[in-house]
Amino acid sequence: NAGVTQTPKFQVLKTGQSMTLQCAQDMNHEYMSWYRQDPGMGLRLIHYSVGAGITDQGEVPNGYNVSRSTTEDFPLRLLSAAPSQTSVYFCASSYSWMTNEKLFFGSGTQLSVL
Amino acid sequence: AQSVTQLGSHVSVSEGALVLLRCNYSSSVPPYLFWYVQYPNQGLQLLLKYTTGATLVKGINGFEAEFKKSETSFHLTKPSAHMSDAAEYFCAVSDHTGGFKTIFGAGTRLFVKA
Numbered sequence A: 001n002a003g004v005t006q007t008p009k010f011q012v013l014k015t016g017q018s019m020t021l022q023c024a025q026d027m028n029h030e031y032m033s034w035y036r037q038d039p040g041m042g043l044r045l046i047h048y049s050v051g052a053g054i055t056d057q058g059e060v061p062n063g064y065n066v067s068r069s070t071t072e073d074f075p076l077r078l079l080s081a082a083p084s085q086t087s088v089y090f091c092a093s094s095y096s097w098m099t100n101e102k103l104f105f106g107s108g109t110q111l112s113v114l
Numbered sequence B: 001a002q003s004v005t006q007l008g009s010h011v012s013v014s015e016g017a018l019v020l021l022r023c024n025y026s027s028s029v030p031p032y033l034f035w036y037v038q039y040p041n042q043g044l045q046l047l048l049k050y051t052t053g054a055t056l057v058k059g060i061n062g063f064e065a066e067f068k069k070s071e072t073s074f075h076l077t078k079p080s081a082h083m084s085d086a087a088e089y090f091c092a093v094s095d096h097t098g099g100f101k102t103i104f105g106a107g108t109r110l111f112v113k114a
Helices: none
Strands: A004-007 A010-013 A019-025 A031-038 A042-051 A054-057 A064-066 A076-078 A087-094 A109-113 B003-007 B010-014 B019-026 B032-038 B044-050 B056-058 B064-068 B073-078 B087-095 B101-104 B108-113
Touching (some): A004 A087, A010 A019, A019 A031, A042 A064, B003 B101, B010 B019, B044 B056, B044 B064, B073 B087
Parallel strands (some): A010 A109, B010 B108
Antiparallel strands (some): A004 A019, A019 A076, A031 A042, A064 A076, B064 B073
């Protein structure tokens, strides 16, 4: 059972480039989310989805887009990368949108924007 | 909106000593509370969670946490630290106000000395 799979593990971008971070889960989870982790700031929620076709903003959504066309996939798009987006990105999912459910995390994507 | 404050970005204990990691939360409704652990170069995994009922919650690896509503606290403890406990620990809160979000604290890195 793969759980939550994130690709790529590492990525270096130049300012202004675009890219998509991939996230897939094979547990039929309703809820999926993206966090960024920065030193001293913990994890901050970027966007989340409570089901296919339904997304909403988290704490720090600016500069990021998401869509959810299937239950399994929840890609995160950076349209024009900025150095401030250098971070470690985690995708997380849970069985339902009920907030007492635990989150399952992927292993992360380390992104550097030069 | 909910928020989490973890007191102390770094905690150092000797092997065999008591571990105490502090967490205070803010929520306008009864919250769900979580502790997650992150080992180096990995995603987060759940240690324990509080939903309703008993205020003393037991988790994996000998950790436990006590929910104190009057103090808005959810401190994590372990009676005897082990070298393998060295990791970063995150307290998190979720409720349904303002969307379906789990909000994390800034994290506390635990060092265990031999």
